[in-house]
Amino acid sequence: MAIHHTAVLVVEDEALVRMAIAGELEEAGFEVFEAANASEAIELLIAHTQIEVLFTVIDMPGGVDGIEFAAAVRERWPSIKIIATSGHRRVDIDTLPVEARFMAKPYNPDLVILAIMEMVATGSSP
Template identity: 55%
Template sequence: MRARPIILVVEDEPFVCIAALEAVTEAGFEVIEARNADEAIAILEKRPDIHVVFTDIQMPGSMDGLKLAHFVRHRWPPIKIIATSGHAQVTEHDLPEGGRFLRKPYTPDEVVGTIRELVAA
């Protein structure tokens, strides 16, 4: 039996984080939560089994979600990246190659569908 893909959700807004965690969990994925890029990097250093990083762009800490996305792509190239924001104007050129952008407010189906596409690729 194949292990469930593991998704790291990086979101500092508690209610947005809870909604994302619930949607991804209900879709059958294993989910890990981080509140900022520093927590996310600490988790990634200990967990080589993460498949997707789903990160908010605007958050406190040493780096925003775009910098985190590029750091992850450089350090852990196989990990897929989804970035989200309700404020930042993001183009495909702002994200690392293969990264996806979801504008807030997104639906649970958009999040889960994008994760499924990336995991299947």
């Protein structure tokens, strides 16, 4: 199924988890970029202006967690849709930037794909 080449940036520090969801998204027709941390992700966002969706883990190593990272992305690239995920904690939607979604791990890749399609189609997230 073609998704009109929507570009998605997957930020996940666990390589196998990142590769798995990236593979699922590619099979669904998305153009996928991968980063292991916020620094790599920022470099990709700067270099690839076609990125429309950020799928990021909240609990990442380094000085910035996923919530802070998502807020920074929302501020610099307000049109990017954001989905945050965590297997260690539940996140209140009020903690995330405006128009972001939360998905608990383990997540269903089909639901991730559906959420991305909805967010891109509507131009925002509920």
